[in-house]
Amino acid sequence: MTSVATTSIAADVAGAPRRRRYMDRKSLVPLLLLIPPSLILFVTFVVLPVIDAATYSFFQWTGYGPVTNFVGLDNYIDVINHRNFATSVRNSLIVVAASLLIQLPLALWVSIALAEKGRIVAWMRTLFFLPYMLAEIAAGLIWKFVYDGNYGLVPQIGDALHTKLPFVLADKLWVIPAIMLVIVWKYFGFHMMIYIAGLQSIPAEVLEAARLDGVKKWQIVRHIKIPMIWSSIIISVFFSITGALQLFDVIIPLTNGGPSNSSHTIVSFLYAFGILRMKIGFGAAVSVLLCIACVIVAIVYRRVLFRSETD
Amino acid sequence: MADTALASPAAAATPMKPPRRRKRPAISFAQWLTLAVVALFIIVPFYTTLLGGFKGIGELRTNPFGLPQAWDPSNFLGILLGPTLFRSLWNSLFISLGTVALSILLASMTAFAFAHIRFFGSKFLMSFLLLCLLFPSATAILPLFIKMRDLGLLDSHLGIIIVQVAFSLSFSILLFHNFFKQLPKELIDAARMDNCGYLRIYWYVTLPLSLPIIATVGVFNFVSSWNSFLLPLIALNTDANYTWPLGIMQFQGEHGSDWPKILAYLTLTIVPAIAFFLLAQRYIISGLTGGAVKG
Numbered sequence: 001m002t003s004v005a006t007t008s009i010a011a012d013v014a015g016a017p018r019r020r021r022y023m024d025r026k027s028l029v030p031l032l033l034l035i036p037p038s039l040i041l042f043v044t045f046v047v048l049p050v051i052d053a054a055t056y057s058f059f060q061w062t063g064y065g066p067v068t069n070f071v072g073l074d075n076y077i078d079v080i081n082h083r084n085f086a087t088s089v090r091n092s093l094i095v096v097a098a099s100l101l102i103q104l105p106l107a108l109w110v111s112i113a114l115a116e117k118g119r120i121v122a123w124m125r126t127l128f129f130l131p132y133m134l135a136e137i138a139a140g141l142i143w144k145f146v147y148d149g150n151y152g153l154v155p156q157i158g159d160a161l162h163t164k165l166p167f168v169l170a171d172k173l174w175v176i177p178a179i180m181l182v183i184v185w186k187y188f189g190f191h192m193m194i195y196i197a198g199l200q201s202i203p204a205e206v207l208e209a210a211r212l213d214g215v216k217k218w219q220i221v222r223h224i225k226i227p228m229i230w231s232s233i234i235i236s237v238f239f240s241i242t243g244a245l246q247l248f249d250v251i252i253p254l255t256n257g258g259p260s261n262s263s264h265t266i267v268s269f270l271y272a273f274g275i276l277r278m279k280i281g282f283g284a285a286v287s288v289l290l291c292i293a294c295v296i297v298a299i300v301y302r303r304v305l306f307r308s309e310t311d
Numbered sequence: 312m313a314d315t316a317l318a319s320p321a322a323a324a325t326p327m328k329p330p331r332r333r334k335r336p337a338i339s340f341a342q343w344l345t346l347a348v349v350a351l352f353i354i355v356p357f358y359t360t361l362l363g364g365f366k367g368i369g370e371l372r373t374n375p376f377g378l379p380q381a382w383d384p385s386n387f388l389g390i391l392l393g394p395t396l397f398r399s400l401w402n403s404l405f406i407s408l409g410t411v412a413l414s415i416l417l418a419s420m421t422a423f424a425f426a427h428i429r430f431f432g433s434k435f436l437m438s439f440l441l442l443c444l445l446f447p448s449a450t451a452i453l454p455l456f457i458k459m460r461d462l463g464l465l466d467s468h469l470g471i472i473i474v475q476v477a478f479s480l481s482f483s484i485l486l487f488h489n490f491f492k493q494l495p496k497e498l499i500d501a502a503r504m505d506n507c508g509y510l511r512i513y514w515y516v517t518l519p520l521s522l523p524i525i526a527t528v529g530v531f532n533f534v535s536s537w538n539s540f541l542l543p544l545i546a547l548n549t550d551a552n553y554t555w556p557l558g559i560m561q562f563q564g565e566h567g568s569d570w571p572k573i574l575a576y577l578t579l580t581i582v583p584a585i586a587f588f589l590l591a592q593r594y595i596i597s598g599l600t601g602g603a604v605k606g
Contacts, residue, residue, distance in 0.1 A: 026508060026509070027428050027429075027430065027509060030424065030428060030508065030509035030510050030513075031424055031428055031430055033420075033510065034420040034421060034423060034424040034428075034509075034510075034513070035420075035421050035424050035436070037417050037420065037421075038417045038418065038420070038421040038440065038480050038484070039421075039436075039440070041417065041473065041476060041477040041480065042440055042443070042477055042480050042481075044458070044477070045455065045458065045473065045474050045477035045478070046442075046443055046446075046448075046451065046477050046478060046480075047442070048454075048458065049451035049454035049455045049458055050446065050450065050451050050454070052454035052457070052458070053450065053451060053453060053454045056453070056454060063457060063460075106349070109342075109345060110345065110346065110349060112342070113338045113342040113343075113345075113346055114346070116337045116338055121338075124346055124350060126589070126592060127350060127353055127354070128349065128350075128353060129592065129596070130353065130357075130585065130588065131353060133534060133584070133588045133592075133595065134538075134581065134584065135537070135538035135540070135556055135580075135584070136538065136540060137538075137540050137556040137559060137560065138556075138559070138577055138580060138581055138584075141559065141563060141573065141577055142356045142357070142360050142577060143356060145356075145359070145360065145363070145570055145573070145574060146355075146356050146359070148568065148570065150372065150568065151368065151371045151372050151375075151568065151570045152375070152570075153355070153356075153359060153375055153376075156375055156376070185352065185353065185356070190599070193596055193599055194599065197596075197599075217339070242445075242447060245447060246447035246448075246449045246450075248449060248540075248541055249538075249540045249541065249556075252540070252560070253560065253563070267447075267449045267541075270449070270452070270453070271452075271541075274453055275452070275453055275456065275545060280453060280457070283453040284453055284454065287449075287450045287451065287452070287453055287454075288450075290447070290449070290450050291446060291450040294445060294446055294447055294450070295445070295446075298445040
């Protein structure tokens with residue numbers, strides 16, 4: 001990139017003669033100092049690894065020596081035929097569904113109340129947001145205790161109801177609902193905050209005018225508030241999908257994928273069967289599939305966002 | 312709300328509306344009820360964890376909800392006097408502060424260039440650097456491990472810092488860029504007129520004006536670095552280098568289901584985090600909403 005070429009092109013693009021002053025040779029040195037450090041780090045540790053993952057996924061490799069043993073699509077076939085891969089994909093999809101169907105409506109309902117003013121309301125906002133700031137490991141261990149079949153809270157609740165509740169984290173049927181409850185506990189405050197920010201940015205005059213026209217409270221919510229925070233809702237949908245797809249930290253302390261590998265998510269599956277066993281090609285194939293899923297989500301998201309903006 | 316509505320000229324212009332709706336509370340009974348249930352749902356796990364460390368294992372079984380019969384601090388003292396807790400907290404603190412310092416410096420430099428210097432391909436380069444917002448970092452974890460091994464960065468705090476900075480760049484650059492764009496352009500223009508170079512503008516004009524966004528980015532990166540688990544898990548393999556999430560997992564593995572000890576350890580790691588959160592929450596929230604609304 002020579003400074004002369006850059007100058008002329010930038011000036012063409014900018015058009016305005018006033019701007020030409022800014023594209024002098026003096027800006028080349030700052031540019032070379034300001035951008036490359038970030039760019040090098042980003043390329044080395046973010047972009048190249050993603051490309052490497054795509055490469056490794058076509059090879060059988062133990063992680064040492066040259067990458068030579070080309071196996072074509074074998075790794076992908078192994079992943080798809082792996083007995084626990086379908087389970088982990090299913091679990092991740094259940095988590096996505098639970099986020100969308102339980103977490104977001106709860107967050108929306110709560111945020112409508114908590115967007116109001118008041119001291120108790122402010123305290124509740126802080127309290128509900130607290131689990132989101134907590135480390136996933138700590139949240140997982142706290143809930144491992146809550147669910148513990150001998151010393152936790154679940155057997156106590158069972159005693160109070162005069163029934164014996166199962167060891168939820170050791171029960172194939174209960175483990176997924178149990179994890180979903182932890183996820184709601186941990187993450188709904190995040191979505192609530194996004195909605196509250198949206199609700200509080202609605203101009204007061206709009207709501208006032210509706211109120212003066214005699215519009216009922218829940219009609220205001222349905223026909224004014226929700227449409228006006230629609231972009232916040234779409235953003236939180238996006239975050240909850242990509243967040244659910246990469247769920248890992250909570251799973252390890254809670255179940256470590258058990259019982260008998262029934263509670264793996266895609267990333268914990270990648271960790272347990274790719275990284276721990278150093279099956280690089282296999283793990284890389286899982287990475288690539290996950291990456292493709294995320295790209296699809298991102299593209300669909302852009303489409304939806306674009307449509308809602310043009311409407 | 313109702314009072315201001317009455318005081319406004321619109322209300323005066325429509326005196327026909329009955330003031331019947333005025334007394335309606337902003338939050339209905341059903342809403343308060345849900346809030347109370349949700350609050351209980353959030354609090355109970357925290358509450359039992361904080362108290363559990365003071366109880367014996369037998370008392371935990373019979374009395375998980377009540378206050379402990381005797382406030383026995385021996386679990387806490389055992390952990391506080393042991394070597395692992397403070398070592399792991401120190402390691403985490405070092406990594407988090409290093410990540411924060413480096414990410415603020417690099418991201419603000421790059422965002423400044425994108426915001427104030429016009430050059431060919433800046434839009435493209437900027438979207439390239441924001442790619443990370445779409446990809447979960449977990450997808451790159453395996454090749455990242457290989458890359459860190461080849462560069463000799465495994466089992467070192469510096470390696471964790473560098474990788475975390477690389478992954479935090481997208482979000483940090485986005486936040487800095489949005490903020491720099493809102494700074495008055497006249498300031499930069501005036502400095503340019505005075506023959507001040509871009510680097511000096513960055514250091515003497517832009518950065519001093521950017522303390523709020525520096526705080527937001529810093530707090531945000533601090534929390535995500537402090538809480539991170541997957542990267543230290545694959546990169547660190549010496550006990551002495553463990554961060555606190557690894558330390559607590561190891562402690563839990565050693566003590567099996569001796570829950571009072573584990574709960575005491577959890578309490579000791581959670582309490583500083585909660586204190587920090589209460590002090591810094593407005594920066595976190597402004598980062599979330601600023602990034603979310605504009606991103």
